[in-house]
Amino acid sequence: MKRKPLVDDIEMYAQDIVDTVREPLLMLDTALRVRSANRAFYQTFDVSSDETENRLIYELGNGQWDIPALRTLLEDVIPRSSVFNDFELEHTFPGIGRRVMLLNGRKLRAGSHSELLVLAMEDVTARKRAEEALLKAGALQSAIFNSANFSSIATDEKGVIQIFNVGAERMLGYTAAEVINKITPADISDPQEVITRAKALSAELGTTIAPGFEALVFKASRGIEDIYELTYIRKDESRFPAIVSVTALRDEQEEIIGYLLIGTDNTARKQVEAERMVLDQRLRDQQFYTRSLIESNIDALITTDPRGIITDVNKQMEALTGCTRDELIGAPFKDYFTDPERAEAGIKLVLRESKVTDYELTARARDGTETVVSYNATTFHDRDRKLQGVFAAARDVTERKRYERSLEQANRAKSVFLANMSHELRTPLNAIMGYSEMLQEEAAERQLDGFGADLEKINGAGRHLLALINDILDLSKIEAGKMDLFLERFDVAKMIDEVASTIQPMIGKNSNTLHIERVADLGAMHADQIKVRQGLFNLLSNAAKFTHDGTITLRVERLLMEGSEWIVFRVTDTGIGLTPEQIVKLFQDFTQADASTTRKFGGTGLGLALTRRFCQIMGGDVTVHSIPGEGSIFTIKLPAIVGDRKAEAGDELAGAKYVTASPDGGGVDVTEQSPG
Amino acid sequence: MRSMAKILLVEDNEMNRDMLSRRLQRRGYHVVLAVDGQSGVEMAQNQAPDLVLMDMSLQVLDGWEAARRLKAGVLTKHIPIIALTAHAMSGDREKALDAGCDDYDTKPIELPRLLGKIEALLRRDEGKTASAETSTS
Numbered sequence: 028m029k030r031k032p033l034v035d036d037i038e039m040y041a042q043d044i045v046d047t048v049r050e051p052l053l054m055l056d057t058a059l060r061v062r063s064a065n066r067a068f069y070q071t072f073d074v075s076s077d078e079t080e081n082r083l084i085y086e087l088g089n090g091q092w093d094i095p096a097l098r099t100l101l102e103d104v105i106p107r108s109s110v111f112n113d114f115e116l117e118h119t120f121p122g123i124g125r126r127v128m129l130l131n132g133r134k135l136r137a138g139s140h141s142e143l144l145v146l147a148m149e150d151v152t153a154r155k156r157a158e159e160a161l162l163k164a165g166a167l168q169s170a171i172f173n174s175a176n177f178s179s180i181a182t183d184e185k186g187v188i189q190i191f192n193v194g195a196e197r198m199l200g201y202t203a204a205e206v207i208n209k210i211t212p213a214d215i216s217d218p219q220e221v222i223t224r225a226k227a228l229s230a231e232l233g234t235t236i237a238p239g240f241e242a243l244v245f246k247a248s249r250g251i252e253d254i255y256e257l258t259y260i261r262k263d264e265s266r267f268p269a270i271v272s273v274t275a276l277r278d279e280q281e282e283i284i285g286y287l288l289i290g291t292d293n294t295a296r297k298q299v300e301a302e303r304m305v306l307d308q309r310l311r312d313q314q315f316y317t318r319s320l321i322e323s324n325i326d327a328l329i330t331t332d333p334r335g336i337i338t339d340v341n342k343q344m345e346a347l348t349g350c351t352r353d354e355l356i357g358a359p360f361k362d363y364f365t366d367p368e369r370a371e372a373g374i375k376l377v378l379r380e381s382k383v384t385d386y387e388l389t390a391r392a393r394d395g396t397e398t399v400v401s402y403n404a405t406t407f408h409d410r411d412r413k414l415q416g417v418f419a420a421a422r423d424v425t426e427r428k429r430y431e432r433s434l435e436q437a438n439r440a441k442s443v444f445l446a447n448m449s450h451e452l453r454t455p456l457n458a459i460m461g462y463s464e465m466l467q468e469e470a471a472e473r474q475l476d477g478f479g480a481d482l483e484k485i486n487g488a489g490r491h492l493l494a495l496i497n498d499i500l501d502l503s504k505i506e507a508g509k510m511d512l513f514l515e516r517f518d519v520a521k522m523i524d525e526v527a528s529t530i531q532p533m534i535g536k537n538s539n540t541l542h543i544e545r546v547a548d549l550g551a552m553h554a555d556q557i558k559v560r561q562g563l564f565n566l567l568s569n570a571a572k573f574t575h576d577g578t579i580t581l582r583v584e585r586l587l588m589e590g591s592e593w594i595v596f597r598v599t600d601t602g603i604g605l606t607p608e609q610i611v612k613l614f615q616d617f618t619q620a621d622a623s624t625t626r627k628f629g630g631t632g633l634g635l636a637l638t639r640r641f642c643q644i645m646g647g648d649v650t651v652h653s654i655p656g657e658g659s660i661f662t663i664k665l666p667a668i669v670g671d672r673k674a675e676a677g678d679e680l681a682g683a684k685y686v687t688a689s690p691d692g693g694g695v696d697v698t699e700q701s702p703g
Numbered sequence: 704m705r706s707m708a709k710i711l712l713v714e715d716n717e718m719n720r721d722m723l724s725r726r727l728q729r730r731g732y733h734v735v736l737a738v739d740g741q742s743g744v745e746m747a748q749n750q751a752p753d754l755v756l757m758d759m760s761l762q763v764l765d766g767w768e769a770a771r772r773l774k775a776g777v778l779t780k781h782i783p784i785i786a787l788t789a790h791a792m793s794g795d796r797e798k799a800l801d802a803g804c805d806d807y808d809t810k811p812i813e814l815p816r817l818l819g820k821i822e823a824l825l826r827r828d829e830g831k832t833a834s835a836e837t838s839t840s
Contacts, residue, residue, distance in 0.1 A: 454718075457810055457812070461722035462722055464814065465722055493811060513796070
């Protein structure tokens with residue numbers, strides 16, 4: 028392009044001005060090619076003249092100038108108007124970062140043929156930043172200031188309220204107008220608290236502080252961070268707890284020009300705190316209650332974990348072991364017993380069975396004292412049903428043991444008494460019967476018949492007395508639980524023969540006859556032979572007593588019933604029989620069918636009661652079927668093999684079966700409870 | 704001759720002793736008496752009876768211990784012993800047999816019964832004891 032001299036002049040003129048200006052300037056031709064740039068431009072954008080002159084503006088600095096806004100300016104705005112000012116341009120330049128520029132531009136005409144464009148730019152980034160910050164800060168401040176959740180109260184240096192925000196108005200119930208320039212924050216605070224605060228601060232900081240506004244802001248005035256609780260009093264005189272944060276406001280010379288008190292309503296939090304304290308107290312009361320129950324329990328209480336390590340004890344356990352709670356917790360439970368293995372087994376047992384009762388252990392205290400205890404325990408679980416451990420009570424059973432021992436002693440004394448009684452009673456009786464027998468023998472020898480009859484009476488009375496003593500002592504033994512079974516194996520048929528021969532005299536006395544029926548092979552029996560014999564003898568002698576000129580039949584057979592073998596002895600007589608009423612009384616102690624029969628027929632009245640007891644002790648029973656006037660059938664049923672067990676006083680089969688006769692003679696089965 | 708058999712009666716009760724010894728003598732037995740267990744053992748050693756009737760509830764040395772000693776003694780172990788036990792004591796019978804007694808009988812004594820037992824034991828021994836006869840009847 029050919030340069031005209033006038034343009035050159037203008038250019039030179041302009042160039043000089045441009046170079047002097049302290050802000051970046053560019054001279055462009057209408058093709059937007061850089062004709063020149065000033066020193067300030069090169070400095071600001073850190074470029075050289077070679078990189079700049081004669082380049083298109085968009086080519087500058089490796090294209091860093093290709094800014095859409097600039098394009099708009101240069102290609103849209105400038106062609107239309109020849110001047111523009113204050114065009115804001117923001118761009119993040121590689122190398123120098125974000126810049127906000129204000130651009131002024133002007134077309135310079137040189138004649139009517141060519142034009143130059145002068146572009147002046149001002150870097151306003153810093154200012155822009157400050158403005159933005161200010162805007163932001165303002166927004167924040169505004170937000171805080173207008174928040175209803177904060178009371179923002181600003182005062183002058185004397186404390187007189189100058190600013191009272193919306194939040195303060197809402198919280199305190201005053202309008203700003205009512206308080207500004209009128210009162211200090213102390214006037215809307217609890218006076219007692221202000222006094223207290225003044226005193227506390229005086230003490231803390233070692234200088235006298237007057238109760239009043241000074242107390243509220245003293246620390247802040249010294250630059251010490253100050254946040255505290257304060258009770259504000261509303262216009263309606265209601266109160267609320269607040270948290271107040273105080274800052275001193277200072278001017279450029281750091282002189283205090285006022286104070287800012289920002290407060291929040293702490294009511295909600297205080298309420299929550301109060302509720303929590305109530306709950307805490309309730310919990311403490313509950314725990315105290317539970318704890319005092321545990322401590323006041325008479326028994327020693329222990330909890331252990333599933334491994335048997337003690338987790339808690341009450342004071343009775345401390346006393347039992349002579350150890351403190353701290354010593355016990357964490358130690359193995361079994362360590363405090365004379366038989367640790369047994370104690371450990373006790374823990375394992377409750378873990379397995381969930382419950383253990385009356386498990387005897389002996390606790391040993393540190394000083395050696397031993398205490399017999401009854402250990403009772405259960406397992407316990409948390410809310411998720413997970414096993415937590417064992418809860419055990421150890422009850423001192425020393426008293427109980429003592430009682431048991433004295434009971435044992437009483438029992439033993441009873442046994443000794445029975446034994447002695449037996450001996451003491453029999454000894455003189457032996458003499459009576461022995462001598463009278465001897466005299467009978469001598470009388471017979473010397474043929475003194477008169478003596479014989481009298482002596483026989485003595486002998487008879489003696490025998491009767493002996494029978495009574497035997498029966499009474501037997502019953503006493505049964506009652507005392509001292510009746511033992513002496514089991515032996517014996518031949519049943521042989522025993523029957525012996526009994527039959529023994530009973531023969533009695534049979535003959537009333538002109539009765541005895542038949543014996545042995546059904547098949549009776550074999551052997553494992554039982555207390557003496558008692559079996561006694562029972563059998565009792566039935567036979569009863570039959571003999573109550574039958575005249577009649578028949579007494581003893582039928583014995585071996586039966587298989589309910590899977591085991593039984594021996595059944597049946598004594599049938601054709602005697603006077605029994606009425607149902609008599610049968611009921613039959614097996615009671617000391618009653619025969621009625622009192623008159625005892626006198627008439629002799630006997631002790633105890634025979635049947637004993638027979639029944641003996642049978643029951645051996646696991647069998649005796650039953651009766653009778654028709655008055657026709658006869659009776661008494662049946663003894665015993666296991667062929669009697670189990671070995673010590674007889675107990677209350678050892679009776681429930682519901683002894685009685686078979687009673689109906690009036691027309693048929694037999695009817697009736698089950699009754701045993702009356703004895 | 705059986706009627707000359709010597710029976711040692713060990714019984715501490717005077718009446719019992721009197722009764723039984725007289726009645727046995729009436730039946731033809733030669734009866735020697737001891738009043739307690741200790742002298743009973745001694746007498747058995749010295750007198751060589753054919754049979755001992757031992758009351759079990761004795762003084763000084765009780766019947767069981769006396770029976771045990773007799774059964775243990777060289778001179779006396781062959782002598783049959785009948786224990787005389789009271790009826791009501793549980794275990795008396797077993798104890799007697801355990802102590803080595805050959806039989807037992809219960810008081811009050813029924814003479815025929817007791818005689819039967821005495822004879823049974825004497826007869827038993829007759830077959831065995833010919834060479835062991837040391838006593839002079």
